[in-house]
Amino acid sequence: MSDTRPALVSAVSYRDPRAAIAWLEQAFGFDLTFMVEDADGNVAHSEMSFGDSTLMVGGEWSESHASPASIGGKNTQSLHIRMVGDVDAHCARARAAGAEIIAEPQTQFYGDRTYRCRDLEGHIWTVGAPVEDVSIAEMEARSGHKISTPS
Numbered sequence: 001m002s003d004t005r006p007a008l009v010s011a012v013s014y015r016d017p018r019a020a021i022a023w024l025e026q027a028f029g030f031d032l033t034f035m036v037e038d039a040d041g042n043v044a045h046s047e048m049s050f051g052d053s054t055l056m057v058g059g060e061w062s063e064s065h066a067s068p069a070s071i072g073g074k075n076t077q078s079l080h081i082r083m084v085g086d087v088d089a090h091c092a093r094a095r096a097a098g099a100e101i102i103a104e105p106q107t108q109f110y111g112d113r114t115y116r117c118r119d120l121e122g123h124i125w126t127v128g129a130p131v132e133d134v135s136i137a138e139m140e141a142r143s144g145h146k147i148s149t150p151s
């Protein structure tokens with residue numbers, strides 16, 4: 001299985017991710033490349049590109065992962081590692097090194113196997129690898145989300 005996505009991708013949270021996406025397009029020249037909307041039309045997840053880099057933009061989804069505007073300006077960025085190889089072995093290695101595993105390895109609706117952890121200072125990391133090719137139609141069927149790929 002081939003995967004050409006970047007190996008390290010930053011993710012940022014906003015109170016209003018739809019407004020943030022528009023602002024990032026306008027202010028910095030980012031391009032929206034992928035969007036998942038829930039049944040209510042809210043942005044559940046999006047990806048933007050700039051050159052050969054990718055930035056994930058989404059809404060607040062827990063007390064530990066919120067917009068800096070919601071928690072007194074604290075930095076709430078997280079990191080996503082897209083790897084090639086065995087996610088379960090990577091998780092075991094992280095656990096052995098002292099990571100707090102907050103989501104065990106699981107295959108996601110979009111075809112990647114992922115786990116989530118906190119490092120020793122509480123930064124949230126998600127690690128994933130592709131395990132199957134999944135069409136947009138199949139992603140929608142598995143998740144119940146409306147998924148689009150703007151041209």
